[in-house]
Amino acid sequence: MSEPLNLPDFRARRNIREKIADALRAALVAGEMRPGVIYSAPVLAERFGVSATPVREAMLDLVKEGLVSVVRNKGFRVTALSERDLDEITELRALIEVPTVAKIAATVPGERVAALRPLAEAIVRAAETGDIVGYIEADQAFHLELLALAGNAHLPGIVRDLRHRSRLYGMARLSEQGGLVASAREHLELLGRIAAGDAEGAAAFMDHHLRHVRGVWAGRAEPEPADGPLI
Incomplete structure (x- = not known):
């Protein structure tokens, strides 16, 4: 039997990231996050009571889904819908x-x-x-x-x-x-x-x-x- 690998457990972190992404999607649908406004990951993290890393990761998930776009050195902007x-x-x-x-x-x-x-x-x-x-x-x-x-x-x-x-x-x-x-x-x-x-x-x-x-x-x-x- 091979020796167990000493790898980190990412489950808790991923759970936080997913919960934040779900909350952000809900805020988007509800219209609480508006097109044209730049949302900063550190500021959002402060409101969630977490570090900026899981918030930034959650926002990048939303980028992949086409819901927000990256604004370099500033944050994320909600994609506008007609x-x-x-x-x-x-x-x-x-x-x-x-x-x-x-x-x-x-x-x-x-x-x-x-x-x-x-x-x-x-x-x-x-x-x-x-x-x-x-x-x-x-x-x-x-x-x-x-x-x-x-x-x-x-x-x-x-x-x-x-x-x-x-x-x-x-x-x-x-x-x-x-x-x-x-x-x-x-x-x-x-x-x-x-x-x-x-x-x-x-x-x-x-x-x-x-x-x-x-x-x-x-x-x-x-x-x-x-x-x-x-x-």
Whole structure:
């Protein structure tokens, strides 16, 4: 038997990097990180309460995904998306998710669908506390677990990538106006229709939900100027 190699254990560090990357993606989708603003890894690290290294590594992961770009000797800038980009992303999601929830409603036992209720309730709790980034994370967990019930191993990853490219600039305003909780409860309504085996109703409600996200949440906010402040 060969001698064990004295190599470092990277699991804990990778876990921190992944958690930071997930939080940054959620902040991007929520519109809290804006196009044109330069984000400094050391400043973000201070807010996370960690060293700059895992933050910089997480940001480089986002660079590979096309979500941010490197600004040499300064930091990272969020990639801008046009209204057409956002419309096309929503269209693609509808083409995938609407028929998929209909299939799940028609083929998956109701008790398996109902088991996702805690995930839907987590979205409502985040809305009630005004935790927008937490809302995005809970919303993604719910939708990807729901789509996984269709049995296609590739489908959740495709939708996850599309979600990461979305921008919901109007969420903060919706939360301030008290409308976020009502929107959160749409997930419980959707789940109920699917669990009841109502394929047609589930598909129609999923289409409504996606259009709601694009039309109400994605406010027409103007991006920061290209030489915006370091954050």
